[in-house]
Amino acid sequence: MEKLGMEHLEQFLKWKKEEAERNQIDREQIKKQWLNEIESFYKQIKSFLAPLQEKQLLSLNWEEIKIQEENLGEYTTKKLHINFPDQKVVVEPVGKYIIGANGRIDMIGKNENVRFLLVDKRAKSPKITVSFDNEMTKALEKIRPLKDTEYAWKIATPPPNIQFIDLNEDSFSDALLGVIAN
Template sequence: MGMENLEEFLKRKKKDAERNKIDWEQKKQQWLAEIAEFYNQVKAFLAPLQEKGLLSLDWEEVKKYEEYLGEYATNKLYINFPNQKVVIEPIGKNIIGAMGRIDMIGKNGNIKFLLVDKEAESPKVTVHFNDGLSKGLEKIRETKNPEYVWKIATPPPNIKFIDLNEDSFSDALLEVIAE
């Protein structure tokens, strides 16, 4: 019986591994699209100020490397004001508690933009232990298919998520540049 049990166990593990295999190239392309979507929002927020000559935008291509995703090229955005500039740079896709992170860095600090569940108001990390009930967990995963959106994360320890819109972005930008 020992060899039969071992063989059955290994077959189950192999089947589970194939079912749970992650397409990292697809994840990388998805991340690049999410970055582009974020930048499109930012450009729309800043367009009226740019048209009035109050700021300008510059782009710089940067290489990033993330475990599993590998190396990829993306852009860093510089928002140029008189006498100072702000940098907006993607940090990574594989972030604990979020589906991605982009930082805005100015002389007065750093603002974090996180790609999170549209309904989320603060971070929530759930830990599941595989105790043979994996079929039940699969059903939970299948029923919850959240929509992800960019939100501003307040500083720790009591992190809250603020919906990203023209006003919240303007407030965040002012926070990193105001004297």
Template sequence: MSKKDFEEFLNKHATKTPEKEIDWEEQKEEWLDYIKQFYNSVEEWLEPYRADGKVSYEFKPLMLHEENIGTYEVDAMHVNFAGQKVTLEPIGTLLIGTKGRIDLEGARGRVQFILADKDSKGMKVNVSVSIGGQPEKKPEERKIPDWTWKIVLREPRKISYAEFNEDNFFDALMEIVNG
């Protein structure tokens, strides 16, 4: 490497703005708020059945540990109905491709709920190719995601997302109890 190359290397890196420090406590609190929002929706949808005595649920503390955030407590929601028991359990917020995930597990399987961008319809993989150290094309500007809960749909050779709403929630619930 010549002196000129070295100077170009230094100048190239000197012009980059330093990355913003991540506030891990803020990340955790935001995640806990999203969990609360999720459970509020589920409780609202189950309320008519709980009031009739057909459904019961309770929250039990669960400890999660995530790198940089540390160990923290969340609630898992245990739902009982028609002789069935299902659990809604937060998995974490530091996951690839999502802001967080909650799993619904029952006797016949598991359904995943994720925080994804409102406009997202499924997993998206971007590949960048560079030749001689220069990108082949300029990367797209990334917009700030508008996080919202979605249901993960697993189809042969495809993973897509559906809106998290009352009808889709009950479809997922019936899927895992084989109703």
């Protein structure tokens, strides 16, 4: 009697091992991309704050943090402390996998919190999308090729009528003022 059962089991286990290795590589690439997005955000914020820092109206310091996400595992990044004479504001990544966005960073102050979302750069508000199974997706791609989405950091207004505000020096300054002003 042949031992096909063992051969099939071995093939299946090899396939599962290869799939796990591919998924790990994909996860590491996504994690690296996310860490680059966080760094890009901080670079933008630092440039907005540089004139105030030069005038010694505020100071910045960084704290290393670890974040655990189900689909990415644990990773190390940093949060920013914006120090004013009488208070501190914290800017901290929340995560990559956020419903309705490709990442989220919060600015937390004594008066309120502001959410920065990584979304389609053309988006003005959240959009609901529907995912289909692979066969439906392939059929739709033949009719209408999917376009690569270009993402940008935006400020999300509070619910229920969430709007996305383009992140620039003025919008960031207004958000920061809202977080610190009495």
